[in-house]
Amino acid sequence: xxxxxxxxxxxxxxxxxxxxxxxxxxxxxxxxxxxxxxxxxxxxxxxxxxxxxxxxxxxxxxxxxxxxxxxxxxxxxxxxxxxxxxxxxxxxxxxxxxxxxxxxxxxxxxxxxxxxxxxxxxxxxxxxxxxxxxxxxxxxxxxxxxxxxxxxxxxxxxxxxxxxxxxxxxxxxxxxxxxxxxxxxxxxxxxxxxxxxxxxxxxxxxxxxxxxxxxxxxxxxxxxxxxxxxxxxxxxxxxxxxxxxxxxxxxxxxxxxxxxxxxxxxxxxxxxxxxxxxxxxxxxxxxxxxxxxxxxxxxxxxxxxxxxxxxxxxxxxxxxxxxxxxxxxxxxxxxxxxxxxxxxxxxxxxxxxxxxxxxxxxxxxxxxxxxxxxxxxxxxxxxxxxxxxxxxxxxxxxxxxxxxxxxxxxxxxxxxxxxxxxxxxxxxxxxxxxxxxxxxxxxxxxxxxxxxxxxxxxxxxxxxxxxxxxxxxxxxxxxxxxxxxxxxxxxxxxxxxxx
Numbered sequence: 432x433x434x435x436x437x438x439x440x441x442x443x444x445x446x447x448x449x450x451x452x453x454x455x456x457x458x459x460x461x462x463x464x465x466x467x468x469x470x471x472x473x474x475x476x477x478x479x480x481x482x483x484x485x486x487x488x489x490x491x492x493x494x495x496x497x498x499x500x501x502x503x504x505x506x507x508x509x510x511x512x513x514x515x516x517x518x519x520x521x522x523x524x525x526x527x528x529x530x531x532x533x534x535x536x537x538x539x540x541x542x543x544x545x546x547x548x549x550x551x552x553x554x555x556x557x558x559x560x561x562x563x564x565x566x567x568x569x570x571x572x573x574x575x576x577x578x579x580x581x582x583x584x585x586x587x588x589x590x591x592x593x594x595x596x597x598x599x600x601x602x603x604x605x606x607x608x609x610x611x612x613x614x615x616x617x618x619x620x621x622x623x624x625x626x627x628x629x630x631x632x633x634x635x636x637x638x639x640x641x642x643x644x645x646x647x648x649x650x651x652x653x654x655x656x657x658x659x660x661x662x663x664x665x666x667x668x669x670x671x672x673x674x675x676x677x678x679x680x681x682x683x684x685x686x687x688x689x690x691x692x693x694x695x696x697x698x699x700x701x702x703x704x705x706x707x708x709x710x711x712x713x714x715x716x717x718x719x720x721x722x723x724x725x726x727x728x729x730x731x732x733x734x735x736x737x738x739x740x741x742x743x744x745x746x747x748x749x750x751x752x753x754x755x756x757x758x759x760x761x762x763x764x765x766x767x768x769x770x771x772x773x774x775x776x777x778x779x780x781x782x783x784x785x786x787x788x789x790x791x792x793x794x795x796x797x798x799x800x801x802x803x804x805x806x807x808x809x810x811x812x813x814x815x816x817x818x819x820x821x822x823x824x825x826x827x828x829x830x831x832x833x834x835x836x837x838x839x840x841x842x843x844x845x846x847x848x849x850x851x852x853x854x855x856x857x858x859x860x861x862x863x864x865x866x867x868x869x870x871x872x873x874x875x876x877x878x879x880x881x882x883x884x885x886x887x888x889x890x891x892x893x894x895x896x897x898x899x900x901x902x903x904x905x906x907x908x909x910x911x912x913x914x915x916x917x918x919x920x921x922x923x924x925x926x927x928x929x930x
Contacts, residue, residue: 434469434494434513437530440626441523447506448513452493457531457593459524466491471524474498488512496520496527525592525625535599536627539569539607542749543614543624545660546635546670549742550588550613552734552769553635556746557611560763564755569602571595572613574770574901578602589618592625599627616656624663631752632664632685633745637675654679661685668748670741671697688752690744698723699748701730701740709805711777714785715765716740720747728757732764734773736801771900773798776917778924782892783807784884786916788900790817790844792827795897799835808891809837813884814898815844815854815877818906822857829861833869841873842880844898845906851875877905881916882923896920 435450455467461483464470470492472481484501485508494513495501498520506514517523529536542557544550551573558577561568569578573588576598589612590598602610614632618624637654654675661667661683669676669687671694680687690699702719708731709715715733718740722728732743743764750760768774771788778784789795795814802810812832816825832839841858843851855873862869874880884894896916899905905914923929 432531434515437469437527438515439530441517441526443523444516446497446514446516447510448494448515450513452513454494454531457524457528458487458492459591459593461487461490464490464492467493469494469496469527471496471520471527472498473520473524484509496523519622521592521622522625525596525622528593528596529626532596532600534626535596535603536610538603539599540566540609540631540753541627541629542609542611542631542633543627543629543660543664544572544611544633544635544745545614545616545619545657546633547638549635549738549745550615552739552772553633553742553745554611554613555769555772556742556764556767557633557749559767560746560750560755560760561609561611561753563759563763563766564750565759566609567605567607569599569605569607569610570612571598571610576601578605578607581605587615587618587623588613589615589623592623595623596626614660616653619659620656627663629660629664630666631749632660632667633749634661634667634669634673634676634679635741635745636670636673637679658683666752668745668752670745672741688748690741690748692740699744699751701744705737705740707735707805709783711780711783712775714773714775714783714805718743720744722751730761730764733767734769735805736773736797738797738801739773771902773801774900774917776920778885778921779888779929781890781930782888782894784888784894784896784920786896786900786920788902789895789897790828790900791824792831795828796831796835798895798897799831802893802895803835805893807893808889809893810835811838811840811884811888811892811894812836813840813842813880813894813896814858815842815846815851816858816898817845818847818849818851818854825854825857826861826864829858830865833862833865833871837870839869839871840880840884841871842877843875843905843907844877845902846908847906848909877914878919881920885920885923885927885929 434452454469457469458464459471464487470487488509558568558570575584658679664685667685667687671689672691689697691697700721705716705718714735717731720730732739775785789798841855904911
């Protein structure tokens with residue numbers, strides 16, 4: 432593609448060279464540059480890739496996109512390289528990539544979900560509802576990329592703009608007519624989603640997070656970047672119960688649709704009372720939904736807890752603004768499954784076992800309190816903590832489980848370069864603070880811990896295996912080996928004849 436075609440929607444200065452230069456691909460990693468490529472020089476927090484201009488030129492780069500001037504001697508040594516200057520090369524890379532891949536977002540209904548918690552679950556719910564309505568859906572987020580017949584992992588919740596546009600092109604080419612994606616605050620701040628306009632933007636909730644060096648300088652800044660999504664969509668579906676909603680929406684340009692339980696005026700309201708659903712195939716909730724016209728109907732969600740009701744309300748709002756009928760919305764909410772997020776493993780009629788990604792104090796406390804509502808005979812938690820990470824997490828998770836669980840099975844969880852026994856000792860310190868009389872057993876090998884939990888399960892127990900969730904590996908001494916908890920649990924249940 433000619434450079435001038437890529438530059439159509441950008442402001443730039445041609446420093447040297449020719450706009451008719453043929454561009455074979457776009458790069459921001461100097462190690463990957465091939466002849467004919469356009470290299471985008473990024474000013475990062477750790478390094479400035481303008482320093483690699485001469486190196487990529489030697490590899491055959493045809494075009495350099497720069498944000499600040501190159502030294503005169505460097506520029507003089509690159510007479511055959513076209514150099515284009517932009518105010519922001521991150522923003523330029525997003526629009527260059529959008530053009531290079533043929534603006535794939537325009538070929539699909541784009542739904543973006545932002546918030547501190549619930550993004551992953553809500554995107555999965557929306558995907559399930561759209562698919563129940565007959566749509567072919569792609570999804571991008573924490574759990575990776577999904578589209579019919581395909582799945583692969585990602586390094587970031589919201590990928591770099593080049594990767595994101597490449598993914599969107601894959602989805603469009605595969606026939607997807609809708610894309611649901613998580614939109615992180617950093618994804619917006621770092622221009623990863625620049626050039627994408629969403630049909631619907633969703634706000635789940637906001638809590639202090641991602642604040643510190645290399646992230647956001649304050650909670651207010653974090654909130655402000657989240658809010659930018661609602662200047663880039665046609666309709667915003669937002670949580671009216673969250674105390675930050677009004678401030679987050681400052682400057683919004685979209686039409687708003689609200690949901691909630693307690694706010695005085697909302698479009699989609701859930702009743703304060705809800706019914707718990709528990710059987711071999713489901714751990715969920717049922718609630719009464721009131722629609723804008725006053726019509727009331729019952730909704731079942733195949734996931735537990737109050738947070739699942741909020742995620743379902745967001746999903747219902749999206750389904751309604753996209754014109755979906757009630758039947759696929761209800762069907763999708765019943766069947767939605769989020770890998771590694773309160774994921775039921777239906778192996779027994781006697782007890783319930785699930786896996787979840789909770790790997791810090793707050794998430795663990797929220798999960799256990801939610802599961803407590805189901806009044807299990809015993810609430811058993813299988814958990815460990817990651818090695819080479821803050822000990823505060825170990826103390827916190829130990830304290831919470833000692834206070835709220837009936838029995839804990841302490842084991843490994845990506846111990847990396849630390850001894851499992853040392854990590855467990857830290858967890859026990861936290862447990863002693865939470866409840867000196869807490870009941871637990873230590874089983875350092877995680878597979879053995881899973882077997883123990885199943886072998887010693889009692890009638891009516893609810894067993895939560897937490898920490899790894901969707902991860903498909905375990906890390907011992909820096910070596911990752913396959914470890915798929917759901918499959919391992921199912922295999923052992925089949926081998927031992929669990930009923």
